[in-house]
Amino acid sequence: MLMKIIPSALNAIGWFLIIILLGVTGQAEGAEQLAYAWRRGARYGLSLATMGHREEVLYEGPQRLSTPRWFPRGDAVIFARDVDGQWQLFRLALADRSLRQMTTLKGGADEPRVSPDGRQVAYRTYIDGVGPTLFVMDAEGDQQRPMTTPPMTAAPGEWLPGTTVYAFLSEFGGIAQVWLFDAETGRVKRLTGGAQLKSGIMPSPDGQTLAVHKVLIDVGTGKERRWAAARPGVVEELATWNPAGTAMVCVSNRDKKSYEIYRMNPDGTGEQNLTRHPAFDSFPAWSPEGSLIAFTSGRRGHGQYEIYTMDPNGDHVRQVTHGLFFQFARPVWRPPTSEPLVGTEAPRKPVR
Template structure:
């Protein structure tokens, strides 16, 4: 019987250098990182709304919770602003007939008291940071100017003399007021000393710049701007001297009425991006834009207080 010859074991063919054999690794699925919702800053937000049939004053927490009606009048109540200590609210109303006048009430809506009484419309209020003055604009049917007065309505003094000053916002040092003015059919943001001196124009070139709001640290001014015909309003921020104008919002609907949180970390504003004007909040750099109110009515005139 012949002896079997063993079959030689084949020698493996070496892989070329630099080309190791790999076991394929599945490609991981990348989940987009959602834009974080901003943590609510401290304080409460006043606003106007016609959700109950006519314009009334409401208040809510800074996260949009606990929305509470403060005024109950058949006439328009608007432009609410907090006193710096949070104990009082100034607002305008037509409740006594005729033109819009300024009132004070407690932070819970109690004990309203009328503090102006004239034949002009008063609106767009702002309380000085030290609590000693209220700024507002007064429209006599032809011209609008910025005024300042004591919170009890005494010592009413005209600050601007442009024929079209409105929407005042106090600087944190109580010495200057930013406001909207108009030259050549274009609304722009100006600043002026409280005594009426040193009037400076900060913005130009856009069709409309409006609703200035001074940051709590005094370094920035937020405002709304429409840059071109047919365009929509967007929120911008700039240095308090008018430099470094930066756009914060960008959508096809109108955004406006920016106001800062007391700590300067966030901005509340009004937007119609979801079909009708609602109150939104975003971080001071424009990130984390979040809706706070959600109804079929108009919510506007925000003011963020303690």
């Protein structure tokens, strides 16, 4: 009798373990991920964090790095790295960790932005007699060219979702205004013509509205309106939309005590302090599903900054990174993708 029971019990246990393993694997493969740059002493690197699992080093070396930007498929990132005192752009493929230098410009290159279709990369460079200006190239690093002819002083912007149009700020003509560049036609036009605007363009998910500092701009008409919550003398920046376009978060010092992350309606009403902490909180970023907000905070003290996540209402704050030590590390969520997720298998040796 005992000999009959034991095989049956082992068989049941085996199936139970298989079910558990499948459940864990499925959870890992469906987990959201974010990339970020870090600094530890004289070492710099890029890592990938999988929510609920662990961090994985993608790249590590002695050169300074910038915030990575994802390609739309989530299979590669592009970032700026120090090369002999100049920023240059590099592309890192996640599948095999291959690293390829994309630019070798005399004026350097930084602030890359990949177009929604993944075919174009806009970036900033410096030209003698002009200053900071914008260039564009294809995804392989070819056909590098000025975004405007002649090149004009401009600040980095963002691509409008689902389009080939890049919105940026330029003081061409004496005052900072929003301009639109169409990568498909090569045409450039000025969108706004009102008061001086400050940097920080963030398009809405439908591409119809631009948040520029404390101003909302209609992309179709160029009409401007100020946030209802905007206050003179108060810093309100780094605004970002939730995926549904129904709410925004921004960084503000409106309480005059510290920099906090506030949530509000797109028109600036209904403001709510999400972080409620005396430490420096910044760089908020909504997850692709809108279920989490990642941000950087110094709440551990002693000059140590880490990346955290919280629910959209500010609850359930969770520490994501450990040993980041970098105040200006901006979390960047991986786009939704059908590609296999990394970070759920044995770590590979990082590229150096």
